[in-house]
Amino acid sequence: MKDLIDRYAREDRMLERSRDFLLEHLRDYLVARDEGGFLGCCAIAVLTGELAEIRSLAVRPEASGRGIGGALVRASVAEARRIGVRRVFALTLVPDFFEKCGFVLTSLGRLPEKSAAECPVCPKRFACDEHAMLMHLDGTTPRPLDAGEPVGYTRLFLGREPGSPL
Numbered sequence: 001m002k003d004l005i006d007r008y009a010r011e012d013r014m015l016e017r018s019r020d021f022l023l024e025h026l027r028d029y030l031v032a033r034d035e036g037g038f039l040g041c042c043a044i045a046v047l048t049g050e051l052a053e054i055r056s057l058a059v060r061p062e063a064s065g066r067g068i069g070g071a072l073v074r075a076s077v078a079e080a081r082r083i084g085v086r087r088v089f090a091l092t093l094v095p096d097f098f099e100k101c102g103f104v105l106t107s108l109g110r111l112p113e114k115s116a117a118e119c120p121v122c123p124k125r126f127a128c129d130e131h132a133m134l135m136h137l138d139g140t141t142p143r144p145l146d147a148g149e150p151v152g153y154t155r156l157f158l159g160r161e162p163g164s165p166l
Contacts, residue, residue, distance in 0.1 A: 001022060001029065001031070001038070001041045001058075002017065002019060002022055004038075004040070004041065004058045004060060005017050005022075005041075005056050005058050007058075008058050013093060014056060014057075014058065015056075017056060025043060025045065028043040028044055028045050028046075028055075029041050029042065029043045029056070030042050030043070030044070030072055030075050030076060030079070032059070032063075032068045032071060032072055038060070039059060039060055039063045039068050040057075040058055040059035040060060040063065040068050040069065040072060041056060041057075041058055041072070042054060042055075042056065042057040042058070042069075042072035042073065042075070042076050043055040043056045043076075044076040044079050044080055044088075046080075046083065046085060047113045048113050049084070049085070050085060050086045050087060051085065051086070051087050051088075051089070051111070051113050052076075052080045052085045052087075052088050052089075053088070053089055053090065053091075054073060054076050054077075054088060054089070054090040055090075057069060057072060057073065057090070057092075059072075069097065070097075070100070070101055073090075073098070073101045074101070076088070077101075077102075077135065077137070080137060081137050085137065086136065086137055086138060087134060087135065087136055087137065087142075088103075088134070088135045088137065089103075089106070089111055089132055089133060089134045089135070090103065090132075090133045091108075091130040091131070091132055091133075092130055092131055092133055093129065093130055093131070095131040095133055098133035099133070101135075102135055103133035103134060103135045104133065104134055104135070104141060104142045104144070105131055105132070105133060105134075105145060106132050106133065106134040106142055106143075106145065107132060107145060107149045108132045109149070110132075110134070110142075110143075111132060111134070
């Protein structure tokens with residue numbers, strides 16, 4: 001799991017996870033495997049009694065395109081439902097994938113449980129190019145973005161485009 005996550009982190013496609021972090025949060029992770037072994041992983045991290053985040057979704061490149069990522073997301077959403085969480089979100093560079101899984105683009109500002117607690121210490125906070133995707137587990141659709149509403153941390157809290165000079 002760590003090797004796969006680190007591979008994508010080196011490509012700036014997700015955050016790196018330390019061995020200690022993975023051990024501490026091991027119960028959050030779901031793993032996909034077949035007769036050949038490990039195919040991918042995904043974590044469902046409960047932030048509050050009402051909100052959980054899908055994190056570290058990673059599928060081995062040679063297993064890509066086989067529906068494994070979607071299966072991991074569906075399993076994560078099912079686990080969130082099982083424990084009574086009302087909303088699930090993901091921060092992603094691939095919003096189209098999460099749209100296909102039933103998520104809706106939202107503003108990180110609508111997720112203060114994440115933006116206030118974890119984003120200020122994230123290594124990407126000054127260049128956050130991720131999209132916040134949200135799903136309500138009661139079947140309702142999250143409110144659409146307002147015109148010009150900022151999506152990610154850098155735009156929302158720093159008022160500039162990711163990667164622009166400080």
